[in-house]
Amino acid sequence: MQKYFISDDDFKNNKITSDDAFHISNVMRSKPGDVVLVGNNGKTLKVRLTNITKNEVSYEIIEEETGNNELPVFISIFQGYPKGDKIEDVIKYGTEYGVAEFVPTIMKRSVFKLDSKKKESKLKRFQTIAKESSEQSFRNNMSIVSDIKYLKEIDFSQYNVKILCYEEDAKIGEASNLKNIIKNLNLNDKVAVVIGPEGGVDDTEVEYLTSKGFIRCALGPRILRTEVALYYILSAISYEMELK
Amino acid sequence: MQKYFISDDDFKNNKITSDDAFHISNVMRSKPGDVVLVGNNGKTLKVRLTNITKNEVSYEIIEEETGNNELPVFISIFQGYPKGDKIEDVIKYGTEYGVAEFVPTIMKRSVFKLDSKKKESKLKRFQTIAKESSEQSFRNNMSIVSDIKYLKEIDFSQYNVKILCYEEDAKIGEASNLKNIIKNLNLNDKVAVVIGPEGGVDDTEVEYLTSKGFIRCALGPRILRTEVALYYILSAISYEMELK
Numbered sequence: 457m458q459k460y461f462i463s464d465d466d467f468k469n470n471k472i473t474s475d476d477a478f479h480i481s482n483v484m485r486s487k488p489g490d491v492v493l494v495g496n497n498g499k500t501l502k503v504r505l506t507n508i509t510k511n512e513v514s515y516e517i518i519e520e521e522t523g524n525n526e527l528p529v530f531i532s533i534f535q536g537y538p539k540g541d542k543i544e545d546v547i548k549y550g551t552e553y554g555v556a557e558f559v560p561t562i563m564k565r566s567v568f569k570l571d572s573k574k575k576e577s578k579l580k581r582f583q584t585i586a587k588e589s590s591e592q593s594f595r596n597n598m599s600i601v602s603d604i605k606y607l608k609e610i611d612f613s614q615y616n617v618k619i620l621c622y623e624e625d626a627k628i629g630e631a632s633n634l635k636n637i638i639k640n641l642n643l644n645d646k647v648a649v650v651i652g653p654e655g656g657v658d659d660t661e662v663e664y665l666t667s668k669g670f671i672r673c674a675l676g677p678r679i680l681r682t683e684v685a686l687y688y689i690l691s692a693i694s695y696e697m698e699l700k
Numbered sequence: 701m702q703k704y705f706i707s708d709d710d711f712k713n714n715k716i717t718s719d720d721a722f723h724i725s726n727v728m729r730s731k732p733g734d735v736v737l738v739g740n741n742g743k744t745l746k747v748r749l750t751n752i753t754k755n756e757v758s759y760e761i762i763e764e765e766t767g768n769n770e771l772p773v774f775i776s777i778f779q780g781y782p783k784g785d786k787i788e789d790v791i792k793y794g795t796e797y798g799v800a801e802f803v804p805t806i807m808k809r810s811v812f813k814l815d816s817k818k819k820e821s822k823l824k825r826f827q828t829i830a831k832e833s834s835e836q837s838f839r840n841n842m843s844i845v846s847d848i849k850y851l852k853e854i855d856f857s858q859y860n861v862k863i864l865c866y867e868e869d870a871k872i873g874e875a876s877n878l879k880n881i882i883k884n885l886n887l888n889d890k891v892a893v894v895i896g897p898e899g900g901v902d903d904t905e906v907e908y909l910t911s912k913g914f915i916r917c918a919l920g921p922r923i924l925r926t927e928v929a930l931y932y933i934l935s936a937i938s939y940e941m942e943l944k
Contacts, residue, residue, distance in 0.1 A: 474918035525921040549928045554920075593923055628724075635943035676798075676938040679837055684793045687846040687928065692943075694920040699879035 459493040459500070459591040460482060467496035472501075472513040481510040493521065493589075495693035498597050526596050527554035528697050529617075529645045533560045533686050534610065536653030537566040542683040544635040547582055551589035551599040553690040558586065560604045561650070564658035575604050607650075607661060617641065618670040621685050625658055628675035634673040634689070638696050647693075651685045702728060703737040703744070703835040705842040708738065711740035714747075717756040725754040737765065739834075742841050744898045770840050770939050771798035777930050778803045780856065780897030781810040791826055795833035797934040802830065804848045805894070808902035819848050850877075851894075851905060859892035862914040865929050870918035878917040878933070882940050891937075895929045901931055904934040924937040 460476045472480065472494065480486045485650065489600050490505045494515070501522075533555050547558050557663035560582065562570055582601040590598040612618060617639060622630075641647070650657070650665060657665075676686040704720045716724065716738065725728045734749045738759070744767075747759035777799050779790050786872060804826065806814055826845040834842040853914050856862060862880060866874075885891070894901070901909075910916065919932040 549925065552922055552924050553932075556920055575713070595922070631942060632944045635939065638939075676935075676942050678796055678798055678839070679792065680796050684931065685798070687931035688797075688935045688938070691920075691932040692939040694932070695879065695882075695936040695939060698875060698920050700876045 457491065457493055457502075457593055459495055461503040461587055461591060463493045464496060467494065467499075470515055470517065472515070473511065477508075477513045478510050480505070480513050480653065481508050486513075491518065493594075495598065498526075502554060507649050513522055515690065521603070524596050525594065527556075527693065528643050529647050529693065531557045531647045531649060531690070531693070532557040532559060532615070534607075534648060534650045535686070536561055536563040536651055536657070536682060537568040537604070538653050538682050539567055542586055544582070545587045546683055546686060547599075547601060547666045548589045550686050550690070551586055551595065552593040553687060554595075554694065555599050555686070555690065556597065556603045558582070558601065559610065560601070561610065562604065562606045562655055564661055565655035567613075568652045570606070572605065579604055607664070612648055612668050612670075615646045617645050617647040618665075618668065619689065620657065620672050621649065621651045621675055621689070622662065622671040622672040623652075623679045625672050626677055626679060629658065629677070630672070630674040631677070633671050634692065635673060637673065638692055641693065641697060649661065649686065649689055651682055653682055701738055703739055703838055705739045705831055705835060708740060714759055714761065716823075717755065718757070721752075721755050721757045724749070724757050725752050726740040730757075733758065735762065735837075738840065739840070742770075744822050744840060746810055747789060749889045755843045768840050769838065769875055771800075771934075771937065772887050773885055773891050773937065774892060775891045775934070775937070776801040776803060776859070778805045778851075778892060778894045779930070780807040780895055780901070780926060781812040781848070782897050782926050783811055786887055788826070788829055790927055790930060791843075791845060792833045793831045793933070794930050795839065796837040797931060798839075798938065799843050799930070799934065800841065800847045801843065802826070803854065804845070805854065806848065807897055808855045808896045808905055814848065814850070820866035823848055825849065850909070850912075856892055856912050856914075859890045861889050861891040861940065862909075862913040863891065863893045863914050863933065864906070864909050865893065865895075865919055865933070866906065867918065867923045872889060873921070874916070874918040875921070877915050877920065877937065881915060881917065882936055885937065892934055893930065895926055897926055903936065 462472050494501050494503055500521040502518045505515050507514045537560050586599045586601050706716050738745050744765040746762045747757050751758045781804050830843045830845050
């Protein structure tokens with residue numbers, strides 16, 4: 457069954473507008489009577505479509521869905537901006553793995569240059585990927601891409617758990633920090649995870665982040681590429697907190 | 701430092717031949733005196749290059765490297781053959797995550813059709829990816845791609861732990877099988893992991909595999925795409941066995 461995350465206004469008014477209306481009418485070619493899921497702010501409704509145009513779709517509510525498959529902690533991934541389009545896969549698959557928020561982060565070793573025109577179109581594209589991946593994986597909450605930021609612009613004060621993925625420590629055998637953090641996670645903790653771009657985290661960035669309360673963590677003894685490092689953390693958290 | 705996995709013969713004779721010799725001479729433009737790592741059958745030597753041609757490179761041994769970053773269990777990933785080139789990323793990144801062996805597996809819902817000519821060139825390409833990724837991530841053992849096979853052709857009798865990733869069980873809340881298996885792993889266990897292609901594992905395949913001793917496991921409550929499912933298992937095993 458198709459799921460659509462819709463705006464607060466649409467949710468209040470039992471309707472679907474914007475690109476989703478176009479998707480329902482012209483891509484899915486849905487008919488009145490068809491059933492879809494609509495999501496907003498953690499709520500999911502099973503609804504029956506009543507009237508369909510390419511600009512607006514109305515529906516009646518059948519029932520509220522009560523399942524919840526969200527990770528028990530809120531995870532923000534501060535992904536050091538990698539080369540090429542790799543960040544798109546990070547967002548797509550990271551959403552399925554349960555990430556709450558992505559912040560593409562420009563770090564010392566990022567090749568990406570921030571120009572405001574490029575930034576806006578990139579950000580919009582990333583947000584579309586996050587929305588579609590959230591819908592396809594039936595997340596309760598839509599994962600968000602909040603902004604593209606320089607590391608120093610980011611305010612980490614809202615996070616009570618701060619993980620810095622640091623491959624240099626893998627080389628010297630550090631193997632306890634991540635497990636120690638994950639074993640002590642509590643429901644609804646806010647977890648910030650910083651992952652360096654290709655080439656890793658620069659020494660001055662390590663210093664800066666540890667001064668902000670980040671704990672340097674190796675992700676096992678092997679060095680993982682930037683674009684797949686997040687899965688280690690997300691899996692470990694799911695394994696520890698969601699499996700019994 | 702560059703690492704090269706070389707053949708048994710070359711290793712015995714302190715030389716590097718084949719594509720690696722070309723890589724050393726013409727891509728890296730190495731000079732006599734340069735130091736590289738050579739690997740064979742779990743051993744790693746730091747060596748100094750002595751004579752370099754594009755067909756053959758000779759070296760003298762400086763010392764044996766004693767570090768070991770291999771996963772404590774032997775993991776074979778039987779990856780249901782996915783669409784497009786996705787399997788190449790599975791091999792590339794799975795190698796970094798510590799996979800010992802990949803078997804691209806043609807299952808009921810795989811779109812890939814096996815023709816012997818295509819198969820040979822594909823397999824060669826996959827093996828090159830596994831070799832290069834093993835070298836880049838400084839694995840002690842080179843991960844291997846053994847063959848492209850139909851599910852029914854595979855002999856699972858050598859494995860003492862058998863995991864079937866099964867998303868349907870995620871939907872009904874199964875959340876203990878994987879953790880139970882991983883908590884009870886022992887050093888040097890041989891672990892077979894079957895991951896279905898897009899669309900998942902067919903009912904008759906589930907029946908067949910459970911008759912062979914496979915345990916159906918959900919990978920947490922969210923549905924992961926076939927091409928990223930392996931990271932969940934590999935991370936969970938690393939987290940449980942390698943982190944303290």
